[in-house]
Amino acid sequence: MSAWFSDLTLLGCFLCMVLPIASFGLIMIFTRNNHKLSLAISLLCSTIPLIIAWSLLYKYWDIAEPIVYNYDWILSDFIKIPFGFLLDPTSLLMLTIVATISWLVQIYSIGYMEGDPGFGNYYAFLSLFALSMLGVSISSGLLQLYICWELVGVSSYLLIGFWYEKFSASEAGKKAFVVTRFGDVGFFMGLAILTIFYGNLEIANINSAAVAQSMPPWLISTAALLIFCGVMGKSAQFPLHVWLPDAMEGPTPVSALLHSATMVAAGVFLIARIYPFFSASPEAMAVALAIGTITLLLSSTIGMVATDIKQVWAYSTVSQLGFMIMGLAAGSYFAGYFHLTTHAGFKALLFLCSGVFIHHFGTNDFFVMAAKGGRKLIIPMVTITIAALALSGIFPFSGFFSKEAILGALYHHPNKIWFLMGLLGAFLTAYYTFRVIFVMLFPKNPAPEEQHGHDEPHEEHYGVPWVMSIPLLVLATFTLILGFCQGYLERFLLGHTLHHEHNYLLLVSAVVAALSGIGLAWIDWGSKKAKCVGFISYVPALENFFKEKWYMDHFWRWFLNVFIYGTFSRLFTYNDRRVVDGGVDTVAFSTIGSGRLLSFFQTALLQLNLLFMVVVVAGVGLYLLIGR
């Protein structure tokens, strides 16, 4: 036990696990109804991990060998599960991202959730989330990672359904949990197969075994594909992406933290975590590339027609996750992970800004926000524009650098179709992002409320509480500077800087794609003469198809109703009632019935009994006489 305290790194990792769970437990059991105290506990238990994460990042900036701690958690026979920490650049960076954004969101939520009756619960759930996500970052073994991964799902379920009185919210929470569980079963099967055929599930071990080719290729491919199922669930990849847009029912800070920056990035992180293993399977890489591309295009097109600001960002998140997976699957670990990092910053920023608007105007429709004078909220409007520029991939914002990296990776892929798809995705992303920005910045029809607004006292002010604006400014700063840290991050993550050849074709095509997206958005929504209809509405069939979200929700609903409820559940229930139970009841009742029948003969009437006797004796006598 003394080792826990003498080794500061170990103590730090340990505290990252213990403090959030302690905070969760304390708040849930004792201080749920005391908002101030709950807040204090939760903030304390998220500030310390933040400090730990940054100091670990600083301490191990030049780390050469990964640091591993392992303790026995379960020792069965061939199933041995260690509990431990693995610190290497991949995990340290994720640890820092998670701790930082989670801390900023906790600060922001002070303003956003103020006065909510469930304030205490909210912070308890955020602590649970922090525990599980920090656990995903620094787990040393895949099974431990899986456990944290499942806990991430639970906290996401609780937070999406936070306003559980709303049917849509409770439904969305359930949907999120079940759909991600769908992928997680695949993940678990992959782990089971790895345990059975390989045994040791330590991440470092698996990676080195795959590199050293000491694992049979079929095993790598099967396991990698099954693990990828988990990624598809958690990172909302086609066809399991349907839960993420619905998850926007949760409070907006939750959407910022879980459903854009960290939780959904866990899937991408998992691939990065086991990248040597994953990339050893060409099949898994090909499937991932295809799924990532489909997801990118599908969700960008849906984002083009959504009118709910959170829906737009949700689909944008789905598409950017697809983009990250494309980068990883195209062979560049750095590109995918770098985009994860920058995306975490600017997407959290987008959501938090939108949260300010939603909080202020009480609506999710950005057309209404624009009409009510959304642009008068100066800080959020400026920061949301910065984030949008980053999302579209405009120099010098962070998104530009990471998108360049991914497009570069796709460009070097032998099949150029992926590169073109990536460009198309970049174009669509810029278009739908700036559709929102231009609508908000240049409202076409003045607010209808303002015309008869003289009934209300004129105390409308556009101030934003500092607890909400500080996180925005911090994230905006990150968005501005992170791109220039590319070289440092390369050296940190890869141990060396990449050789950048100056490929002007690549650079120009990426910039042209982004700028033409913004330009088209300007023509459609921004300029004074804009008709405020998207170019897509010239093809009504296609527009409708996008508005119906490619009918994916319909498909799953149909699948659930027809197969799960309609066929299996009904058939089994019927069978249970009629066949299994009915059979038993029939046996019982026929026993009772035959007893009744027999009791008919057991009357106390002597004459009748005598008659029976005579009849039977006569019958036997007759049989003996004639039968011979």
Place this chain on the structure above:
Amino acid sequence: MVEHVADFPYLTCMLLAPVVGLTIILFLKEEWHFLIRVVSLSAAAIALGLSIYTFVNYDTALGGLQFVEKYEWVKSFGIYFYVGVDGINAPLLLLTGIVIFTGVLTMWELENRVKEYFAFMLALVTGVFGVFMSMDMFVFFLFYEIAVVPMYILILIWGSTRKIYAAMKLTLYLMAGSGLIIPGILLLYATSGINTFDMIQLHGVHFAPWVQKTAFVLLYFGFGVLAAVWPFHTWSPVGHVAAPTAVSMLHAGVLMKLGAYGILRVAMFLCPDGFQYWAQLMALLAAVGIVYGVFVGLAQTDLKYVIGYSSVSHMGIVGLGLATGTIDGINGSVFQMFAHGVMTALFFSAVGYIYDRTHTRMIYELGGFSKIMPVASGYFIIAALCGAGVPGFASFWAELLVFISAVKVFPVRGLLALASIVIGALFALRVVQKTFYNEPNPKFIHYKDVSPFLGLPRAILVATMVLFGIFPRLMLDLIKSAVVPFVNGL
């Protein structure tokens, strides 16, 4: 198996605590409700304390059978009062202690025929303790019957929803099961060649293959009825629904484990070859039960039926683990017996509080209970999350061990059963959403939340789940110390 004789008759005391409590209650006046409750609670507390003592003080390094007491009973038939603890029954004794203690607390508000109720409940639990600690086949069976009979009366008098039908069905089913167990036991006794019911000695006898095959299948189905092995499970949801809260807790939490424990301790222990012969069938029935339970549960509208079918499914996991015959599988299986016992007791306890207030368990009539009684609902939601196999609770580890070893031994059945955990999640969350989320039903809005004292039993159960969920080795090392020699003897 190494035996370590007890320096103090802990096990006898554990067995006698409820008996003494019962006797005292019989001499109390019917109206002295409070005193009756206090007496039964103290009896339960003593039993719980002793079960914790044996659990904690069992020396895993030493292994074997500890706290042994052996007295001759009927010499001419070789019947002994022979009790002992090893890694397999220590968790189950602990489970029984926890469930009876929390069960008495849960029924604290009972006003109807309090004296008889607690008397029967203590009688029932005596039987359960007796089964778990007996190492003599005859005494084992004797206690087994003692455990089954009070259930009939408890359901018949204090039950609800078709209670006569349910009580009758349950009892007939279990009697039919006993009807298979007796010939199985006698067959083993008769063919052993040694005049004893001592299971440890019988284990040393190598029975002829036909004896093993016959006896195993008789015992498997006989005990399997109580373990709700598919397709002999239909008594269990009906029984759960009809039984009063604490009886459901004992019934699903402990009594169903008697069946699984019987399969493990008697059938598999004495007929290893028979087990090898029938393992395929066991795995099949277990896997079908797992899948079947969740799908049928999905269509239920009564909260207790839902839990009843989840028990069918979770007991299927126990069966699947046993069928693998591997160390991991049986470890998981025993762990699952414990975990499921605690979880399902929590389920019924939580539902009981709500039912006592609203007098309905229909999912579509309830709704929004998180708003009306947040704490009481919280307990149910925790149980539902356990049921959905969320990590951090004991049941997660058990399922993990069972599923991985099942995939290894029976790949198709294992994967099929594993896939059903998606439906398991849907199943649990559907109930949570419909009952506890959404807008509250105005009819129930004035009900008070559970008080800390009444919430205590549920808090104990949750704490147990979490303790063993975070530190699984506390349980697993103990179980393993018995399972390793057990499997090597298979």
